[in-house]
Amino acid sequence: MRSTKELLSAITRIQNELDKSDEIYKDGQALFSDYDAIRAAGLIYRNTHETQMFHDRFRKLDAIYRRVEELLEAPETNILLIHFYVHGLQAFKRMCMEKETNTAETEIAVSRQFERLDNIEREYENTLWGMADRILFYCAEKKTHVAVWIAHIVRKSARTEDLFRRLDTVARKKIETDAGHSIGDRLNGMSFYKDDLAVVRDTVARCFPETIQVHDFLARSYHRHIAAQFRRIATENATAPEILSLLSWAGEYYSTMQTDHSMKRGSLDPDLLGQREEALVRKYIALCSGKIAAWLLGLAKTERKYFTERAALPEKNENNVYFSPSGIDLFQIVKQHIEAAKKTRNDRLSREIMLQCVVSIGVFQKEICAGIDEETRKYVSAIKDDTETAPFFEEYAQMIGNTALRWVGYMAMVEGNLGTELSPEEQIKLETCNAGFVEIAKKANNALWEGVKASLSPVFARLYGEEWLASGSGEGGAVVATLEDYFADYKDGMHPYLFSTL
Incomplete structure (x- = not known):
């Protein structure tokens, strides 16, 4: 794990020792009496090949780093290919760090070799989740291969919960964005849910295996945040036109969720209006x-x-x-x-x-x-x-x-x-x-x-x-x-x- 020169010297020394072990095999009569020596020779032989493998991979490490960095900077990021590179580098790093023969000095040297990988990992994570945040955009733009890549990475890495947390945060921020001062403007500002959930149903969900229920999760995620925003909008001081807008929007919303997403009002919690609905109806009738x-x-x-x-x-x-x-x-x-x-x-x-x-x-x-x-x-x-x-x-x-x-x-x-x-x-x-x-x-x-x-x-x-x-x-x-x-x-x-x- 030291310098390349030291590694080559070690390999040469071990090969010389292997040459000596060949004499043991020449005398069949000595097979059993020299068993310990044979076993030692085999161990040396395996270590030699392992050392050669480590040496070769370390020599290629810089080129792999450059390749991954180029992929991360490319206009059309192939996140799946980057994932395979990073996954391989991480496995190689673990292999190096877990060697029983490592000394403290060796571990420090190995860590230095992988400092560049640490930066690549951070950039990879940012890129991966940045793309995951925009998964609806990619699917709406017919770039479904990106969703397929993300689905594969999430499934292989067992990171479904991480994906759901990200998508839930994106939905919340999007719904809470202030679209205007009037109730009508704020309600219209949430109407994008129709197009978003249609994309989820028709495209995003088909890119994921059935075990990852993206459509069901996002439909309920959108509903929770819409309900929270709706309750903030539906104040008791609403005028007759505003009450009508609130009731009409809620009625259309539940109709859309049932017709387009097979989700009845009773299955969506919490209710948009709850106990406020009766008060709003009474006030509207009176006005x-x-x-x-x-x-x-x-x-x-x-x-x-x-x-x-x-x-x-x-x-x-x-x-x-x-x-x-x-x-x-x-x-x-x-x-x-x-x-x-x-x-x-x-x-x-x-x-x-x-x-x-x-x-x-x-x-x-x-x-x-x-x-x-x-x-x-x-x-x-x-x-x-x-x-x-x-x-x-x-x-x-x-x-x-x-x-x-x-x-x-x-x-x-x-x-x-x-x-x-x-x-x-x-x-x-x-x-x-x-x-x-x-x-x-x-x-x-x-x-x-x-x-x-x-x-x-x-x-x-x-x-x-x-x-x-x-x-x-x-x-x-x-x-x-x-x-x-x-x-x-x-x-x-x-x-x-x-x-x-x-």
């Missing part, structure tokens, strides 16, 4: 209830004002019948709130928002009915008293009736898209809501009929009276002519069903 009620009441008052003023003829829809824009506005308000709740995949929230809409629609319906009653009284009084009132009453009455029928259809669409079963009590409330729209349509029709009756009241007053009986006047013809005139006007702007019932 939205007031908003829905205010919007629909405002819409009803606007519609009533529109009906009262009647500044111009109402518009017609695609079916060429009078129709109010509020019909679409009401539907959009209800639809948007229910669809927003539906995105959370929380059935209870969807039903509660639906029922809150039903309550607010009931207030809307009462306001519209009150407006019809008020304007009908004014219109009938104007006919009877022959005074002026706002024009286009008949057209606006038709408009409200037509729109009410459309509202019934809209509510059926909303119920069909709710995505959850209603209880019998909830179903009754929805049916009551639809009945309210039918009642509006009836009131609108009745308003038209009240106008017709008011116009014919002078004629009806004379029917079967003394003057009528005596003169045999054609009052009946006047009635028919009046009805034909009214119904001809109504037919062009009314829904066929309402016209037939009128």
Whole structure:
């Protein structure tokens, strides 16, 4: 283990001793009597070859060091080849250090020979785990051979736990990275988990043997860190849009984990929301209830004002019948709130928002009915008293009736898209809501009929009276002519069903 010159000298000396031992074999009679000498000669012979092997390997050591260092500095690092070199060097070092004949001086000399290996080992470890940290990147870039190399090294070195610790740390740091100040930004900042876990499932896991369950480990690792981050984000001070974002993100997350990774919500611990979910749902319902009620009441008052003023003829829809824009506005308000709740995949929230809409629609319906009653009284009084009132009453009455029928259809669409079963009590409330729209349509029709009756009241007053009986006047013809005139006007702007019932 000393210098090369000393090693060569030792080899020469031992070979000379071996030459002397050859004489022992020449005399077969001396075989047993000289057994100890033969054994000693064999030991010397083995030591000679071992010394020659050590000498040859030490001479090649510098070249191997240079080769490994070049591989470590290469742009495309072949970590598996480096592993084999380093593993061989480590084995050779152990062989040298474990020699029984080593002296303290020898061990110091050997250690000096392997100082360069110590540096290479550190660089190898840094490179190996640096590549392991980026294993998802390599697989996403179709460089799956890197993952295969790492899998082989980890399995052969029994370092699966080390790999998992590294990957868990990478996942934690990535998830905890602050993506913004708002809740929406921070939630969006964690959505990369979809792509990451898809790469793990489709590529990374296939590079490892089944005994190393990379997909299961990383899916649960991501979940733990996402849950921790989610709990920090989901504060009780969240606004209605923020609560909706939290619930929707959680609903989509659990759906993705079950659909794409066969992991049901109950198998993922801890839960993203836990006990906070109920509090968030209650708060969202309370916040939205007031908003829905205010919007629909405002819409009803606007519609009533529109009906009262009647500044111009109402518009017609695609079916060429009078129709109010509020019909679409009401539907959009209800639809948007229910669809927003539906995105959370929380059935209870969807039903509660639906029922809150039903309550607010009931207030809307009462306001519209009150407006019809008020304007009908004014219109009938104007006919009877022959005074002026706002024009286009008949057209606006038709408009409200037509729109009410459309509202019934809209509510059926909303119920069909709710995505959850209603209880019998909830179903009754929805049916009551639809009945309210039918009642509006009836009131609108009745308003038209009240106008017709008011116009014919002078004629009806004379029917079967003394003057009528005596003169045999054609009052009946006047009635028919009046009805034909009214119904001809109504037919062009009314829904066929309402016209037939009128």
